[in-house]
Amino acid sequence: MASSSDLKAYREQVREWMSEHMPRTDPEHPWDPIHGDDDRALRNRELQQLLHSGGFAGICYPKEYGGQGLSIEYQQIFDDESASYDMPMLFSVPTLSIVGPTILEFGTEEQKKRYIPAYIRGDELWVQFLSEPSGGSDMAGALTRADRDGDVFVVNGSKIWSTYAYRSDFGLALVRTNWDVPKHRGLTMLIIPIHHPGVEVQQIRMVDGTVEFCQEFFDDALVPVANVVGEIDDGWTVATRLLFHERAAVGGASPYTSGQYRHGGEETQNVLRGLVHAAGRSEDPIARRRLGRAEVLRVVQRQLIERVRTGLATGYFPGPAGALPRLFAGMAGVERANLAFEIDAERAVVWNESERGGQHGIAYIRRQASCLGGGSTEMARNIISERILRMPREYAADRDTAFSDVRRSRNV
Ligand SMILES: Cc1cc2nc3c(=O)[nH]c(=O)nc-3n(C[C@H](O)[C@H](O)[C@H](O)COP(=O)(O)OP(=O)(O)OC[C@H]3O[C@@H](n4cnc5c(N)ncnc54)[C@H](O)[C@@H]3O)c2cc1C
Structure with a gap:
């Protein structure tokens, strides 16, 4: 367990290094590490390499494979302090937080030595x-x-x-x-x-x-x-653990996800507040109610993540509990996109290239992606009902049949 003075010193160290070396996120035009033109993957590599040069890559990975060998408290501090910087989230998910822990658990020693340091350095993307x-x-x-x-x-x-x-x-x-x-x-x-x-x-x-x-x-x-x-x-044994890491990563509860993904954190609130202000609706009770709703989502999501993350680490929660924050992240993602779209009103529907409004229109159109990527929210509900609440398992006609005998659609 890290002492509070160690954690405090670490926070200061992160804060200082980030402000000197990492690009600050432009609140007017935030860089989206995942969606957009294809330069994004290259920029993700550069940012990951930068973090590595500062000793902030692979914070919870063992030292023997190129990580920092630190506990999750350090990662949480890093996540807080990095919230207002452009971060290589494409590296974080899936390379570091899903593929990485799977190789850590199941890889041979040779595989671990060959692959893990390379992606922590930002040299190889998975x-x-x-x-x-x-x-x-x-x-x-x-x-x-x-x-x-x-x-x-x-x-x-x-x-x-x-x-x-x-x-x-x-x-x-x-x-x-x-x-x-x-x-x-x-x-x-x-x-x-x-x-x-x-x-x-x-x-x-x-x-x-x-x-x-x-x-x-x-x-x-x-x-x-x-x-x-x-x-x-x-x-399937490996895939089951990979899915566990995937749900933890997508839900925000993975110790290997480095940096907050902008949607859902304080940054989102700032964007929404800015929208309300820009639309001259700061006194409008409907706009204020929507801001309040987004704030509730932020607080509940953060607390749920912390509770599940701690519960998984201590063994209080079973592995499938990662489906809880995953489900919440999907639902909250849709609702946030709805809220931003409603607040931004006509600017989210009609815009020209120089205006900011279009991004909320596009986010609205693709909002359902947060319920699919990383395993769908319907599948998360199945896991919660069958493996946490112990309700009867869904019927599967192919469970005990040789796969070659399973009937399939002619098209696949
Ligand atoms: C942003 C994003 C990133 C992605 N990245 C990757 C990636 O890097 N690698 C990769 O391999 N895939 C990736 N995917 C694909 C993603 O994993 C799939 O979209 C997801 O698993 C659902 O599969 P499907 O789209 O084929 O839908 P289907 O499996 O065909 O399902 C269609 C619908 O039926 C529902 N459904 C299916 N079975 C059940 C059931 N038993 N009970 C209840 N409902 C059910 C599903 O929830 C879904 O709504 C990504 C998807 C998105 C949106």
């Missing part, structure tokens, strides 16, 4: 290859196949919705290695190099013009057996 064109919620129904041939796997199939895969270096992929057993028992987690023969990445242009999502096509891609994370055919 992506998750989980969702497939046939669906993302039923992850265990993966159709991408990996057939063993000596000391390599021959990978064929397709993954989709991988954020910035074209700018990333490796994908952590759930693939099917055994078709003769029920679906959860024939999966393997594989590290797939992205810029590699047999791997083709296509960017998907969304209606808002962004191109961050990708679809990958694997055509006889040869991947060494040494790239298996965990055991062959036991990828």
Whole structure:
């Protein structure tokens, strides 16, 4: 347990270093680390490298793999102090907070030494290859196949919705290695190099013009057996932990997520206050009520995250409790987008390029993404009901059937 004087000294150290080295977020035009044109991935790398040079990368990672070896209290201080700076959140999620802890738990010593220091330094970016064109919620129904041939796997199939895969270096992929057993028992987690023969990445242009999502096509891609994370055919055990880390990261409860993602923190409140003020609605009771509502969301979300984070760390809460902040983050994300859209009124609907209003219109259009990315809120509700509240499990016709015998739509 860190002493309060150590924590105080650390806070001062972070504050001083951040103010000297990191770019401050422009409150008028905040930089969005995730959405937008493709320079974002490069800037994320540069920012992560900067944090590493200052000794603030991988705060909760063990020292032997290039981290700082500090406890979560230090990470929380860092998150508070970094709130008003541009942060490499693309590195934070999924590389450091989802892929990283999964490799820490299941990777071989060789894998840990090879990969962890490289992404803490900001040299290599990872992506998750989980969702497939046939669906993302039923992850265990993966159709991408990996057939063993000596000391390599021959990978064929397709993954989709991988954020910035074209700018990333490796994908952590759930693939099917055994078709003769029920679906959860024939999966393997594989590290797939992205810029590699047999791997083709296509960017998907969304209606808002962004191109961050990708679809990958694997055509006889040869991947060494040494790239298996965990055991062959036991990828579901690894995937279950990966999903745990994913829910913690998306819900804000992961010790490995570095920096607050702007939506939901004090920054969001400042943006909303600025909108109310700019619209001349500071005395308008409806606008004030909406601001109040956003503040309630902020306070409740922060307390929920802290409670679940502490509960998971002490063992008071079971692992699936990570679904609670994940669900809240999705719902709150939608509501915040609604509130900003309503407050910004016509500027969110009609704007020209030089105006700020458009960003709330676009955020409104894509607000549902916060309920899908990182596993949908419906799936989070299933987990809460089945694994926390112990309600009866959802019926699954394919649970005990060999995967090759499971009936599938002709299109997949
Ligand atoms: C911003 C963002 C980033 C993403 N990044 C990645 C990434 O990097 N890598 C990656 O692999 N994927 C990524 N995804 C994909 C994401 O994981 C999937 O969108 C998600 O898992 C849902 O899968 P789907 O879209 O195929 O919907 P489907 O699985 O087809 O589901 C459709 C709808 O049915 C609901 N549903 C499905 N099954 C059930 C059930 N059993 N009970 C109740 N409701 C159910 C779902 O909640 C959803 O609303 C990202 C998505 C977004 C929005």
